[in-house]
Amino acid sequence: MVMVVLSPSLQSFPPAEAIRSSSQHLDSLLRIQPPPDKLSFRRAPVFRNADDCQPSRIGKLGVCDPSLVHVAITLDVEYLRGSIAAVHSVLQHSKCPESVFFHFLVSETGLEALVGSTFPELNFKVYFFDPQRVRGLISSSVRQALEEPLNYARNYLGGLLEGCVDRVIYLDSDLVVVDDIQRLWNTSMGGRTIGAPEYCHANFTKYFTDHFWSDSRFHRVFSGRKPCYFNTGVMVIDLGKWRRFGYTRRIEMWMEIQKTSLNGIYELGSLPPYLLVFAGSVAPIEHRWNQHGLGGDNIHGSCRNLHPGPVSVLHWSGSGKPWRRLDSKQACPLDSLWAPFDLYGVLP
Numbered sequence: 001m002v003m004v005v006l007s008p009s010l011q012s013f014p015p016a017e018a019i020r021s022s023s024q025h026l027d028s029l030l031r032i033q034p035p036p037d038k039l040s041f042r043r044a045p046v047f048r049n050a051d052d053c054q055p056s057r058i059g060k061l062g063v064c065d066p067s068l069v070h071v072a073i074t075l076d077v078e079y080l081r082g083s084i085a086a087v088h089s090v091l092q093h094s095k096c097p098e099s100v101f102f103h104f105l106v107s108e109t110g111l112e113a114l115v116g117s118t119f120p121e122l123n124f125k126v127y128f129f130d131p132q133r134v135r136g137l138i139s140s141s142v143r144q145a146l147e148e149p150l151n152y153a154r155n156y157l158g159g160l161l162e163g164c165v166d167r168v169i170y171l172d173s174d175l176v177v178v179d180d181i182q183r184l185w186n187t188s189m190g191g192r193t194i195g196a197p198e199y200c201h202a203n204f205t206k207y208f209t210d211h212f213w214s215d216s217r218f219h220r221v222f223s224g225r226k227p228c229y230f231n232t233g234v235m236v237i238d239l240g241k242w243r244r245f246g247y248t249r250r251i252e253m254w255m256e257i258q259k260t261s262l263n264g265i266y267e268l269g270s271l272p273p274y275l276l277v278f279a280g281s282v283a284p285i286e287h288r289w290n291q292h293g294l295g296g297d298n299i300h301g302s303c304r305n306l307h308p309g310p311v312s313v314l315h316w317s318g319s320g321k322p323w324r325r326l327d328s329k330q331a332c333p334l335d336s337l338w339a340p341f342d343l344y345g346v347l348p
Helices: 024-030 058-064 080-093 111-118 149-160 181-185 210-214 216-222 239-244 247-260 271-278 322-327 333-337
Strands: 002-005 039-041 069-075 100-106 123-128 167-171 175-177 194-196 234-238 313-315 344-346
Touching: 039 111, 069 080, 069 149, 069 181, 080 100, 080 111, 080 175, 080 322, 080 344, 100 111, 100 149, 111 123, 149 167, 149 239, 149 247, 167 181, 167 239, 181 234, 210 216, 234 239, 239 247, 247 271, 322 333
Parallel strands: 002 123, 069 100, 069 167, 100 123
Antiparallel strands: 039 344, 167 234, 175 313, 194 234
């Protein structure tokens, strides 16, 4: 394990949405988190590659081994339990778990030791994301949790990760993978920069304000496109194209417009800039790879059912998080599907 400290503002490429939410009435409670040295996780089992997996050359080539599957996830104290469960789920369902490389984005120190002790043989690096990089770009949202700087760290993956990493799967911290991540990795991008499940039946207009739709300077960005909603909690990103076409700067531009617009053009955190830049130009991925919304809406976090069809990713987007509901003895039925991946314990 290597700790890499980088400032996105110093990257050569100008430098995409994790809605990691919490119910408003619990915000003050959830801020009271045990410090890193009081957090404890049970050690995960060791997961080995199947006999027919491609031999890894990570010992010689490190992160640049072309046989690796690259996965990026954020880590912070508040959502660490979810992130650890997500990693556990990926490893448990991977045919070639030793060929998965995790890139962890952090804005605080001390968490990498917890990851290393929980997964002693995990291939990973930790990258420091400076919250000051985006504080001046973040606008007020429908919930304070959506304003956390680490939600925006994915926008800078192209600059933070090594240049030899030209594709990465981004995963939110509130999901579990119940399929082989290699299948998602092998997604055909069709020349597109990002791939994600699209939901063209959703009311796309609601993601932007009346002010946005009334001003042609804004809404003409969708001219010539057929934009559909997509959830950014599961994305396959072509980092080569991302860097080449400067998508970080394009996202920042819309954040600046939102910040300086008197009436605002959107309200929902880090999602709308992605829709503005990519909607209508997304490589479609099967819906099974993001059964999202299991955390209910953004305020009440009510229980929800699965969408019809097969499931490869269970995603508790919304305000209800399975670990909180399980701890409070107010679990929803589907929260029991998250529980087997939970490795959490607290030191006395």
